[in-house]
Amino acid sequence: MVVDLTKCQGYAQCAFLAPEAFRMVGDEALMFDPAPSDDQRVKVLRAAAACPVQALQVDMADLPQPPPAATVVAAKGDRLRRDGRIVIVGASLAGLKAAEQLRAEGFTGTLTVIGDEPEEPYDRPPLSKQVQTGFVASADTTLPRRRDIDADWRLGVAATSVDLDHKRVVLADGQEVEFDRLLVATGVRARPWPVPEEAALDGVFTIRTRGDAAGLRERLLAHPRRVLVVGSGFTGSEMASVCVELGIPVTVAEAGPAPLVGALGGVMGRISAGIMREHGVDLRTHTKVNSLQGEDGKLRRAVLSDGTTIEVDVAVVALGGVRNVEWLESAGLAVGVWGLACDAGCRAFTAAGLVTDDVFVAGDVARQPQPMFGYQFLAMEHWGNAVTQAEVAAHNMISSETDRWPHLEMPAFWSLQFGHNIKSVGVPPIADQIAITQGSVESRQFVAAYGYKGRVVGAVSWNQGKWLDFYQQLIEQAAPFPLPYDMTNPPADRVPVPAEFPDRTYPGREATVVVTGHDPSERRATLVRPSRRR
Amino acid sequence: MTEPSVFDEIVDFNNRANPWPLYDKLRTQPVWQEPDGTFVVSTFREIYALFHDPRISSDAANLLPEFAHKAGPLSEGGGALPPSFIRTDAPRHDTLRRIAMRQFGPPHRPDRIDKLTPALEAIVTRLIDGLAGKGECDLVDDMAYPFPVAVICELLGVPEEDEPRFSAWVDPIVNSAGQPTPEAKQQAKEAFQQLGAYMFELAQRRRADPGDDMLSGYVTDDGPDGQLEGGDLFATLVLLLIAGHETTVNLIANGWLTLQRHPEVLERLRTEPDFSIRMVEELLRYEPSVHFVPNRIAVADIEIAGATIRKGHPVVLVLASGNRDGECIPHADRFDPDRADNVHLAFGNGVHYCFGAPLARLEAQLALTQLAKRLQNPRLVADPPPYRPSPVLRGPIHLPVAYDAVLPA
Numbered sequence: 001m002v003v004d005l006t007k008c009q010g011y012a013q014c015a016f017l018a019p020e021a022f023r024m025v026g027d028e029a030l031m032f033d034p035a036p037s038d039d040q041r042v043k044v045l046r047a048a049a050a051c052p053v054q055a056l057q058v059d060m061a062d063l064p065q066p067p068p069a070a071t072v073v074a075a076k077g078d079r080l081r082r083d084g085r086i087v088i089v090g091a092s093l094a095g096l097k098a099a100e101q102l103r104a105e106g107f108t109g110t111l112t113v114i115g116d117e118p119e120e121p122y123d124r125p126p127l128s129k130q131v132q133t134g135f136v137a138s139a140d141t142t143l144p145r146r147r148d149i150d151a152d153w154r155l156g157v158a159a160t161s162v163d164l165d166h167k168r169v170v171l172a173d174g175q176e177v178e179f180d181r182l183l184v185a186t187g188v189r190a191r192p193w194p195v196p197e198e199a200a201l202d203g204v205f206t207i208r209t210r211g212d213a214a215g216l217r218e219r220l221l222a223h224p225r226r227v228l229v230v231g232s233g234f235t236g237s238e239m240a241s242v243c244v245e246l247g248i249p250v251t252v253a254e255a256g257p258a259p260l261v262g263a264l265g266g267v268m269g270r271i272s273a274g275i276m277r278e279h280g281v282d283l284r285t286h287t288k289v290n291s292l293q294g295e296d297g298k299l300r301r302a303v304l305s306d307g308t309t310i311e312v313d314v315a316v317v318a319l320g321g322v323r324n325v326e327w328l329e330s331a332g333l334a335v336g337v338w339g340l341a342c343d344a345g346c347r348a349f350t351a352a353g354l355v356t357d358d359v360f361v362a363g364d365v366a367r368q369p370q371p372m373f374g375y376q377f378l379a380m381e382h383w384g385n386a387v388t389q390a391e392v393a394a395h396n397m398i399s400s401e402t403d404r405w406p407h408l409e410m411p412a413f414w415s416l417q418f419g420h421n422i423k424s425v426g427v428p429p430i431a432d433q434i435a436i437t438q439g440s441v442e443s444r445q446f447v448a449a450y451g452y453k454g455r456v457v458g459a460v461s462w463n464q465g466k467w468l469d470f471y472q473q474l475i476e477q478a479a480p481f482p483l484p485y486d487m488t489n490p491p492a493d494r495v496p497v498p499a500e501f502p503d504r505t506y507p508g509r510e511a512t513v514v515v516t517g518h519d520p521s522e523r524r525a526t527l528v529r530p531s532r533r534r
Numbered sequence: 535m536t537e538p539s540v541f542d543e544i545v546d547f548n549n550r551a552n553p554w555p556l557y558d559k560l561r562t563q564p565v566w567q568e569p570d571g572t573f574v575v576s577t578f579r580e581i582y583a584l585f586h587d588p589r590i591s592s593d594a595a596n597l598l599p600e601f602a603h604k605a606g607p608l609s610e611g612g613g614a615l616p617p618s619f620i621r622t623d624a625p626r627h628d629t630l631r632r633i634a635m636r637q638f639g640p641p642h643r644p645d646r647i648d649k650l651t652p653a654l655e656a657i658v659t660r661l662i663d664g665l666a667g668k669g670e671c672d673l674v675d676d677m678a679y680p681f682p683v684a685v686i687c688e689l690l691g692v693p694e695e696d697e698p699r700f701s702a703w704v705d706p707i708v709n710s711a712g713q714p715t716p717e718a719k720q721q722a723k724e725a726f727q728q729l730g731a732y733m734f735e736l737a738q739r740r741r742a743d744p745g746d747d748m749l750s751g752y753v754t755d756d757g758p759d760g761q762l763e764g765g766d767l768f769a770t771l772v773l774l775l776i777a778g779h780e781t782t783v784n785l786i787a788n789g790w791l792t793l794q795r796h797p798e799v800l801e802r803l804r805t806e807p808d809f810s811i812r813m814v815e816e817l818l819r820y821e822p823s824v825h826f827v828p829n830r831i832a833v834a835d836i837e838i839a840g841a842t843i844r845k846g847h848p849v850v851l852v853l854a855s856g857n858r859d860g861e862c863i864p865h866a867d868r869f870d871p872d873r874a875d876n877v878h879l880a881f882g883n884g885v886h887y888c889f890g891a892p893l894a895r896l897e898a899q900l901a902l903t904q905l906a907k908r909l910q911n912p913r914l915v916a917d918p919p920p921y922r923p924s925p926v927l928r929g930p931i932h933l934p935v936a937y938d939a940v941l942p943a
Contacts, residue, residue, distance in 0.1 A: 016892035
């Protein structure tokens with residue numbers, strides 16, 4: 001089972017009806033056990049039916065078999081739909097959702113899913129939350145199957161290159177897989193600690209995979225003297241929160257002025273810093289980690305740029321992600337640090353800025369123009385984006401030109417830390433101003449809107465997520481900023497102030513949604529004329 | 535006299551049995567301004583948006599003076615009690631609701647409702663056992679009413695034998711919902727006073743001798759938000775007592791009526807395990823207990839669907855109409871328990887989402903399933919049945935059902 005926490009608004013119906021599988025944290029944040037025991041089945045079905053926003057996805061094996069529906073269009077005369085070959089690289093959330101969408105739309109050809117990790121697609125958000133607190137085992141995070149996708153799974157073997165001339169993907173073990181349509185869903189990996197010998201010390205973790213999460217959980221159970229969290233984006237902040245919950249002393253080293261600054265700006269960052277310190281986190285801002293030092297291969301201490309040395313047994317490196325695009329470099333596609341560029345229909349661009357016919361992109365690795373933000377390319381690391389983009393990509397892969405969909409989903413994400421539910425819609429990092437619009441910062445129950453050149457471009461709620469749909473509409477309508485009318489629960493001060501985003505976002509700062517300009521190819525294509533035509 | 539508006543026709547008791555064609559007519563225009571200045575919203579998308587719109591208030595203090603008389607007594611305390619949390623805005627709403635929730639559900643009492651399931655099942659069994667040997671029953675008086683009353687009494691800690699006392703106060707309050715006469719409002723106010731006094735006395739008893747019920751929790755437990763004080767406590771208790779059963783009565787009665795009208799669905803309820811879960815969800819959409827939310831107020835001019843809702847005017851959200859909006863819900867007029875992604879408005883949405891929704895769902899699932907399995911050859915004696923007066927809390931006042939026998943549980 002999985003809950004789409006982007007949709008979840010915290011109505012708690014599931015937590016009432018299946019309290020062993022779903023737990024509310026505070027008023028509106030939800031933790032769930034993705035693999036509840038069999039005796040919970042009826043309760044989980046009750047919970048799934050009751051969800052007011054239908055955010056619960058239950059494995060098909062647990063669903064009552066519905067009577068045959070007439071929704072699947074039979075693959076009529078279309079050769080591609082009937083017996084085409086589709087390859088999905090990335091056995092991830094996006095990869096799985098694309099596969100399900102393809103079958104749901106009546107694709108009956110061969111489907112190959114390639115993944116470098118040995119496991120079937122699993123859900124990553126719990127890895128830095130309920131897996132670390134022990135509510136859920138990392139092995140139980142496998143994503144539910146909503147339908148039979150009849151795929152040829154090639155797991156534990158990475159794709160190493162793609163040959164567009166011959167339309168085939170080459171795997172690390174030398175296998176080649178031919179395709180008619182390719183979906184690139186290789187996502188992001190954790191940015192490692194930059195010094196390899198230090199990164200190799202026992203006790204130094206990144207947190208992206210199930211293996212990472214299981215190892216870290218084991219280490220947290222062994223009562224470390226202190227945990228060092230390097231970076232305070234969402235993953236770093238959530239890890240600090242986990243340590244507090246587990247009663248483990250924790251130091252957070254943040255090179256910037258405050259936590260979450262890349263994603264939410266300086267005003268929210270200061271609020272977040274205050275909350276961290278209230279909970280006893282040793283937060284060091286404007287502080288870098290100069291070195292991680294060990295003895296006998298084990299992490300022992302960290303030297304910080306503020307001149308101090310701290311004794312630590314565990315370091316969690318949370319410096320953002322690296323897009324998995326290296327395997328595409330030789331293919332002449334528009335790849336760069338922000339991923340593989342594609343059009344609004346998820347079709348990949350070549351390095352020359354031309355759109356391809358047969359290569360599609362979805363998930364964290366995609367860099368896609370968004371009409372709501374002036375058709376600038378956005379790079380997003382959001383759960384909900386991976387789902388909707390995969391569905392659009394899959395649909396377009398097997399649809400004729402006139403049936404294709406644009407991907408217009410509003411960026412949205414959530415984070416649960418220190419008992420607070422933080423949700424965001426739109427693209428806060430593009431903003432120049434921010435204004436509190438509802439509630440009070442002191443009570444930690446408020447909504448803030450972000451403005452850019454006099455229009456609403458984003459919003460963030462702290463424990464007030466049920467209002468965000470309203471702000472989403474404002475963003476879609478390019479409504480004026482600041483909001484020019486009265487509202488219930490007005491804040492003491494609704495005057496806009498500078499949003500204080502870092503001048504230039506760089507990949508090491510966890511922004512989760514980054515505006516990356518209008519140019520499909522960051523690498524600037526150079527036109528090389530073939531010699532025989534010279 | 536001016537021509538009655540579509541909304542007037544909906545409120546007209548003569549149309550209670552079948553308001554659906556009128557809702558279709560209402561939806562030809564998403565937002566109507568009534569001659570009296572009230573705005574009526576009838577389409578799914580617009581209702582949903584307004585539930586999440588911070589320019590919509592639940593606090594009657596935001597009404598312009600000329601609309602002050604429109605503040606309905608149902609949730610108002612009728613002037614006798616302070617407004618309950620459903621008639622307040624954040625931050626006060628959030629605090630009151632959080633304190634109320636602390637004794638009812640997550641995060642503080644996460645398994646209260648789940649743990650109640652065997653007791654709920656036992657009450658249903660007892661009530662249906664009582665139908666044996668009769669050949670005919672009133673599904674309202676014999677099941678849809680006594681079941682939720684027994685449950686809310688147990689939960690709140692109200693002695694069930696006091697039911698005749700408090701139902702004499704609840705009826706005038708419920709009947710005054712919608713567009714009450716001055717006499718009805720006065721009766722409701724007196725009823726509120728008496729119900730409040732009754733709750734006061736009960737609270738005294740629970741304070742001295744607390745049990746595991748919610749009322750005992752309210753008067754003894756002190757959470758981070760403190761306790762409900764004075765009038766707030768009685769307003770909350772009255773609200774929970776009334777809302778705790780008056781809506782579920784309709785859900786079960788409307789539910790049984792709908793099942794009798796769809797024998798193939800009734801048959802599936804008899805035979806398919808867990809079928810009641812999705813069936814009740816569809817029932818909530820198709821025949822919601824609360825037909826409209828009458829008491830919202832705009833605190834700013836709101837541009838929506840080509841209309842402007844004016845600041846200080848009352849706003850009525852017609853949930854039952856939104857639930858049948860074919861623009862957003864495929865084959866909306868068909869009762870289809872297999873419907874995927876059933877998102878409906880039966881319990882409202884946003885911060886005021888129905889407090890007791892999980893209990894209502896469970897009660898309806900258990901009651902309707904056991905009725906279906908145990909009543910042999912049930913048939914409606916009258917279709918349509920007679921209805922209760924309220925256009926807001928809409929449902930049969932009696933639902934006579936004939937049957938051949940009652941099977942053992």
